[in-house]
Every structure is written in structure tokens, then in C-alpha cells.
Amino acid sequence: MARTYNGIRELRADTVTINDWGGSSMAAAEQYPKKCMGRTDRTFSQGLQCQQINSVMALLSMEDAAFVVHSPLGCAGCCSMANDWFRVGQIHRGSFALKNARVLVSNLDERDIVHGGEAKLREALHLAWERYTPKLIFVFTSCASGIIADDVDAISTEVNDELPYTKIIPIHCEGFKSKVCASGYDAAFLAITKYVLADEPRGETIPGLLNLFAPPTVSYMDQLEIERILGAIGIETNYIPFYSSLEKIQKLSRAQGSTAICKVFADEFMKELEDRYGIPYSHTIMPIGTRNTDRWLRGVAQIMDKEAEAEVYIARERETCLPLVEDLRAKLTGKRVFICGGTGRSFAAAALIDDFGMKLVGMETPTYDDEAQPDVEKLNRIHGDFVLDVANMMPFEQVNLLKKLKPDVFIGVPVWAARLGLPTTHVLDIKRPTMGYRNLVYLGSKIAAQIENPGYNVKIAAHAHLPYKESWYESDAFKFIQ
Template identity: 30%
Template sequence: MSYLQNKEPPTREARLGACIVYGGTLCDLAGKGSRCGCLQDGSRSFSQGSICLLLPGISILNTLPDNVNLVHGAVGCGACSHSQNANTRSGGNLRTGAARDAVWLSTALNETDVISGAENKLYNAILEADRLYRPKTITVVVSCVPSIIGDDVDGVIERARPHVAARIVPVHCEGFKTKIWATAYDAVYHGLARALFEDPKWNEPIIRDDLYEERLAYRKAHTVNLLTVSSMGLADEQELTRYLNALDQTVNVFPNFADPDKAYALKYAGLSVSTCPTHDDYLLDYLREEYGVPYIIRHMPIGIDNTSAWIRDIAAQLGKSGAAERLIERETAELNAALEKYRPFFKGKRVFISAGEFRALATANLLHDLGFDIAGIRSFHHDEFANVEYEKLLKNAGEDLMINIANVQPFEEANLLRTMKPDLFLGHWNDNSTATKLGIPSHVIYNTGLAYIGYRGAFELARRLYRQLASPAFNKNLSKFVRLPYKDDWYGKNPFAYIKSNLDLPEDYTGKEAPAL
């Protein structure tokens, strides 16, 4: 039975055995397997604050055109929309020529609501959102408090449906239920699939004749669903669309910046393709089970090898292997020629990478191909989908590669970076501030205004890293005047000392490399 029969999806811990706690070598990780129970016990005796799944969920929903994002909870739960609005405006402007602000509202629960319940407040907010904005959709994002006090959010939505023109999409993002942010992607897909996949009335044919079935078969044979992630910008989306067009395919892009009125078309495609297995498996399974749409979910198309493998997998499914090989040969020859000036400069430089699991691992393999030595990797969670990328890393970086799995935990990162002293750091904005204060040249591992995906992304990243490493003075000078908030004795301890199953290890070590645990 599909999970979509339930009101909300299971957590990633329950569904995939995902975990957020590990520190040690790649060899040790591979030996313990990919299930949470086969790794460490999933907890730290000390843990710093992190984000919840509400933030990545809202970052997707805010991109939907003609949507009102109604956050049911305390007003601060939707505050991340302010920082995300620049991406919503720029992404909309690039795609449509008009900058559009994200429209988000809040039920702004107070102490009285917590005591008495807030179902009527939510009901009135839905009606008010529909009256004021007349949107195509209203996404009701459920935060922690309504779930704790027992608000029947889905019941309220059913009561409101007959009284509004918009389609209402419940998205359960209660942060206390999981420590795996990737559950947010499941929550978003769960809500969108339940509310938007029904055929619109205007799409029903007047006569279902033989020509209709023939046209439908042709459309399926020449249409691919491309599932995008919120860390991809238009440049990346266009690059992947270019490859699929070269294989004679029309592309349905979903969910970021996708028209809600066209979501139903996903079930009429002949193939669904993932750009990030961490992000997409939940919806891909549903489309296959309910509508018979096969899918491919193996590689994130970052770097030469991964992009080529991604294209080959699709072409094999479509019977287009000849066209794919010609495309790959042409693109890789041009790219390798363009990278010749950079590879000697990068050779032997040590890089540390921090990001969501697939982006971190795929980027590590790209950087190895560019000539870098991989000093270490930290990813925000771990599940079985990444095994294929770890196998590549075993060949490229060796079994002694340091792996840290943590939902941020900057204290571990600061210890690792100060000990390992890499030549370059790639991470998220918050990670980069840690590296910069230690004087390490850094670069964001994604930016929706820049190219990272495909052959173009490999070249653009190499060009930016060349400039960064050729002029590292800013970070080095900054480190002379700022410091991180950790005491000196912390930097002398094992960076994984607070992982519970590591507490029996010595706290102090003096090696230049992180210890193999």
C-alpha cells in the first residue's frame, strides 16, 4: 500500500533507517553497513542546535507560482521565508520575466491557542488567504505546536475545501518528529501528490478514440519527468533539460517553480528521472506504483563521470544509447580541453567538503577528478542510497578517508578543520563561516544563481575555485582578527569524543589527521 493513503509520511529514520551520527573512516563506515542500527547509536552526549525539516520544506513551497504558504504555528516558524525570498524573486524573474515575492502567512499561535486549540483560527486563515489572494493553491504547513496540542489539521482542511476556490495542500513538517531534514522532501511530495495529481476537467477529452490512445502513447514515449531540488538554479535546470532534449524528450520540471495546474502531467510521462536520490525516491515510488511510470534514481549529475552515467542510464531506458554516446563524447572532449589549464594548479591541494549527503559525495568525486586530494567529508545524514557514491570514493580517495555524519554540529567541524588544515573548504553558508574564521579559503557548495550541475557546472566550479585559491588573502587576513567560540582544549580532543559509542576512546590526540575510530 502506498504511503499516500496516510495523512502524513513516515520519518526517514523509520522508512530508510537513516542516521545522523558517525565519525570515522570510510572503510569503517562501509564495514558497518548503511542502516542506522549498523552504525553508531544515533546520539551525542553533547549536541548543538540545528534546523528542522520545516525550513527545507518551506524553501520548496515558496517557489510554487500562485501559491499562498500558510504556516500553522508560531509566527517565527515561517521566518525563514524572509531569507529565502531572494531566491523566489530571482528564480521567478529568470523563468517568467517578473520578480514575484513569496506569499506566506501565519496563524501566529499564542498561549491561548495552545491551551484552547487553534482549529477555528486555521479555518478562518484558509478562508482569508483565499479571499485576499485568490491563489491556485494554499499549502498549509503544519509545525510542531498544532501536532502537540492535537489540532485536526486535515479535518479543518476538509471542512474548508467547499468554501474556497484554491486547492488546499496539507504539508506535515513537525520538526520534533525527526532529526533527518530530508523527511521534508517526503512531506512536500506527500502533500502535493495527494492534492494536485487529479486530472483537471479541462484536460478530459471529448471523445476517447483510437487517435487519443495513440497520441497518449506518443507523449509518454517522448516525455520525461525531471525532479529538481531547491539547491539547483535555472542554469542547472537548463543544462539537464538540454541533455534530455538531445535525446528527443520533452521535460516536465517538478516541483521547484512548477505550475500547480500542470502537476497532473507527471503521471502521463514515460520516465521519471532523479537529480538527487536523497530528495526524490518518495515521489518516484508513488508514480511507479500508482501510474506505472518507471524511474531512474542512481546518480546526482555533478562532475564528468556522474553526468555521463546519468545520461547513459536515461538513454538505455529510452533506447537512445547511440545518441547519448555521441552527446557524451562531444561534451566531455570540449570540457576536458577547457579544464587543462586548471588541473595542474589543483593537483595535490587538499579539500574538505560539507553538505547534504549526495551533493557532498558527488562533489568530492568531481574534485578528485580535477586533481584535488579529498581530506574529509561531512554529510548531514546517511542512508542506503549513497552506497553507490561511497563505492566510487573508495576507489578515488581510499579507505582511510575521514567521514563525519552530522546534522551541522559546527563544534565537530571546527575541530576537524583546525586539525586537518585543508587548502580549501566547500560547504553551506553556515559551514563556510567556520572555515573562513580559521583562515581556510572557502566556496559555497551550491548557489542557485551559479552553475554546478552537468558538464557546464564542472567547468564553472573549476573556474571559480581557481580564482578563489589564486587569491586567498581575505580569509587568511580575517582569521587574524576573529575567532570561533571554542576553547583551546577542545581542539586537542578527539573531534568525535561526544559521539556516545566513542566515549571510551582517548580524548586527546596529537596527529595531524583525524583518528580512525
């Protein structure tokens, strides 16, 4: 029977996805396979990343496209962040004439919620065409358009017939559909499958061509490092979808293999490419840290018939990189770390810190599923037991844990930890390098520098206060998970 996937990660038949859980990592690794982690939920929640923004971010830098967000104005708020990333990416790629992303919002209001917003969607689509004449127009749905049941697909098809030389692609990313924000990436790829690939016969395979799927959080320095590594063993990349184009999407079917930089990005889409075109894929781990990069590269080499070349290359890179890692190890061994990041990057970063002899004491990750289980088992073997918080944006739990665990350094989105005066650094930041062999040294140096001089965060802590009472810090961080 053909595999079907509707884009909602919680509903995948082959895995259980946990969004709300807290406790010991050893307990998690023991309970998950027995299906004992349970369908828990939070009775208090501070916020949740909406899947719509993930759909938007994944595609916003496509050069020959315009974007219509069919929603009230507020839903499009995060587009300004995605646009910032788009502009930074242009600077890193050497552009001086910076462009803004071509985004329109249909601006649904109370009257539209009663009478329907279809007229506004038509108007926005025509306006996008008049202003930009793009090859592609992506339409992003929202909770509001979904609840009032605007027929976005039918309108897109109708308007498409009126507009020459363009393809309108509706993306069903209503925020209420999923608590797993990575579902937003899936919604974007499902739409690409339905509206672009469905019309495309498989082209002739280009030997040595690899579809390289990367989420928008991958910096240009990381893109260059990964392309350098793959180029060194004779692999050419079709880098999708950041700064890509319709032409690159149309090339997807001609690749010899596919891989992703992140474990929760394009994983379902790569299965679709295998089902549809027989293109094999590698899905291992993020290439962060020496061992993860080795493992990631070996996985790619296997599907691209480059195993011998990869082994020679890995040995050479290790020879160059390991002495530098050793220097950093002298400064970082024994330091206690708390990590907060997306599913793929938090696990990869937790393995990476072992390169420097650091110890994981706590981790916040948005989801726990079949993919996470072997990673947590591996981390338990490396670091022993640590506190695991399965949470999508719950800063109140994070600061409670940080106060109790008192790590030497916090790795991840630093907003809250910095207010506690902890040394902080990024992992996988659009503006800085993280991946591959060379960027590992950059990241390690950054961690060491932060620990050596946390003065900036100490000053922030002296002047910026967190909004919690002392009694909260004495409470169980997971008391609202039931």
C-alpha cells in the same frame, strides 16, 4: 503488498538511516553493511535543520499557490531565506517586477497552545483566499500544531468547501517527526499524492517527456544546463516543483519517465509514480563532474530509450570539456579538500574533485544509509581513507576537524571555514552554476581562483573569531557522539 511510506526517513523498512556518526570512511563502509554503525546519538547538539523548511522551500516558488504556515511566528523565520531564493530565481529567469512569496503564518501563541489554534488556521486560510485567490493553498504544520493536535486535515477540508476554485493541501511536516530534513520534501510529495494525484486519472503518455525533479537549491544556470543536455538527445522536461504550477503537477502522470537531480529529493515520490502509473524512473547520482554527469545521463537515457543518442552526445561533450578540465587539473592536482553538503551533493562533489586530481581528506554529510554506502565505497576506492562526519549542522565538529586536517580548500557552506581563513567555495548554490559538463568548468575555475587568492577569507579570519576555546580544538571532534 503495496508499498507504504509515511514520510519519516528513519522509519523506512528497507534501509537503516544513521544521523550521528564520526570516524574513518573505511570503517563506515565496513561497519554499515554489518549493521554495526549503531543507533548513536549526540549528547550535545548545536542545531538541526527542521523538516518544515524543506517542505516550504520545495513549494514556495509555485506560481499559482499561497502558503499558510500553521505555527508560532518563529517557525516561519526560514521563509525569508526561501523568499530570497524565490526572488533571486525570478531575476535569473528575466523578471524585473519581483514578487514576494505569498506566505501567511497563523501565529500560534500561548493561549492557542492551551485552547487550540484551529480558529486561527481557518482565519489564515480565508485571508489567503481573499488576498490572492490562488489555485492551491498549502498548509504547513509545525511542532506546536502537532503537539496540540489541531485537526489540520479536517479544517482544510471544511474550509475548502467554503472557497471556490481552490484546493487546500495540508502538509504534515512537524519538525519533531524526523531528524532527517529531507523528510520535509517527502511530506510535500505525500500531500501532492493524496490531494492532487489521487483525483487524477492517468493521461495519455507523451513520448519523450521526462519528469525532472529538482530541489530548490538548483540554480537557474543548472536548470538550463540540464535541460540543454536532455534536449540534445530529444528529451523534453517537466521541471518540478521549482517555478512550476498546478498544471505541471497534473502533467506528472503523462511522462514517459522520471528522474531527480538530487539523490534524496523525490526518490520516494518517483517510486509512488511507478506504483501508481507504471512510470519508470532513474535514480543514480547528481550530475556534478564529468563521470557523474555521464552516469546520470546514461541512467535517464535507459528509461527514455535514448541510449545510442546519449553515447554520441557524451563523447561530443567530453571532447569539448576535457581539455578545459585538463587546464584546471594542472592548477589543482594534489590539493586537499574538505567537503560539507547535503547527502547527494557532498558525495557527488567528492567524486567531482577527482576530475581535477584533488584529494578528499574530510566530509560532512547529514545522513548515512543504503544509498550512501556504494558512494562511500566508491570514494574510498578513489581517495583512500578520509574522515567522515555524519552530522546535520554541527559547526563545532566541523571547525575542530578543519583545524586538525588543514585542507587546502573547503567546498560547501563556507560560514565557519571562512573564519578560519581557509579558501572556500560553494557546491550547488542557488545563485551559481555547478552541474553538467559546462558548469563543471565554472566550478573548477572558482576553486582555483579561491586557492590562488584567499585574501577575503584571510581578512575575515583576522577580524571574526569563532566562539571555541583552544581546548576544544585539542579534543576528539566526535567526543559527544555516543
